[in-house]
Amino acid sequence: MAANGDILDCLIVGGGPAGLTTALYLARFKRQFAVVDSGTPRAAWIPTSHNIPMFAEGIAGKDILARARTNLEQYGARIQAGRVTGLRKQPDRFIAVVEGNDGSTGQVAARRVVIATGAVDIEPDLPDVPNAVQRGLVRYCPICDGYESRDRKIAVIAYGAHGIGEAVFIARTYSRDVTLLTLGQHLELDPEQQGRLDEHGIKVVEAPVESLAMENDRISAVNVAGKEYRFDVLYSALGLKYRSDLAISLGAEHDPSGSLIVDSHCQTSVKGLYAAGDIVRGIDQIVVGMSHAAVAATHIHNHCELPTEDEPGGA
Structure with missing residues (x-):
C-alpha cells in the first residue's frame, strides 16, 4: 500500500542490518x-560477531539478517x-527505477529515501583464492573479532597509511606478533610511520x-620470495568500495x-x-548502522507530513 495516493512515505534501498532496522522502525x-x-549484504560475510549485545556466544551475520527479516x-x-x-528528485518526491530479480522493471515514488546499500571490501589478490574475504578465509574487521584473535600470530594485508594504521591498531590492542603484507606494493615510510611500526614490533613483508x-579450510601460511610465513589469522585492510552512486x-x-x-538526523545534503x-x-x-537507522526512521516519521525545502512552505 502507499500513502498519499501512489507516493510512499519512504523507500529503503538495501536489506542489510541498517536497512532492515529502518524498516522495522517505520x-x-x-x-x-x-x-x-539486491541480496548481497556485507553482513552476510560475518562468520561470528561477538560485538552485538545480548548474544554472548556470538552470532553469524546470516543469522542476524534472518532474525531481522x-x-x-x-x-x-x-x-x-x-x-x-536510478533515482531522481522532484519537489515533493523521489522517483526510483527498480529492476526486479525476475527481470521486471518499474518505478516507485516516495517522499523520503533511505540509502542503506553499504560497501564492499576490496578483495586481496591472493594466488588461486578468489573472494577470500567473502568466503571467510580472510577476516576484515578486527573491531568485531580481534578479541578472539588475541595473542595469536596475525597478518594484515594492506599498504599505505591506512594499512599502517590497521596494523598498529591490532598490535597495540590484541597481539604483539603482527606482520604487514603489502602484496608487492612498496611501502613508503616517513620517520613517524617507521617509528610507529618499530614501537609495536610490526614486521613488514x-x-x-x-x-x-x-x-x-583456512589459510595457515603464505609463501613469499621462497620463504614460508605461518599465521593464525589474516586480516585484509585494503579499504572499501562504497555503494553510494545513487546518492x-x-x-x-x-x-x-x-x-x-x-547530519545529526542521518540526512544527507540532499533534503529527504x-x-x-x-x-x-x-x-x-x-x-552503529542500526543506530543510524533508528535516528533516520524517527526523523522521517516526524516529518512525513511536512514539506521538504523544495516544496512551498518547506524549510
Missing part, C-alpha cells in the same frame, strides 16, 4: 514504505528482491605472495572515498535523502 510507526534489496515480517512487511538502478598453504548522482555530499556525509550503515562516513559496525 513499520512500528505505521508508515507506508518499501524495501528493495523474521521480525519485520510479523508487521506484514515484504522485501522486494531487486536493485534500484613487501614481496608478492607466491602461494598459500591451507589447513582445515552521489543527486549531489549528496561525500568524502573522497565515496562514503556519505550526513537519508543514509544508514556502512555507507555513512565513520566507524563500520552493525550497532
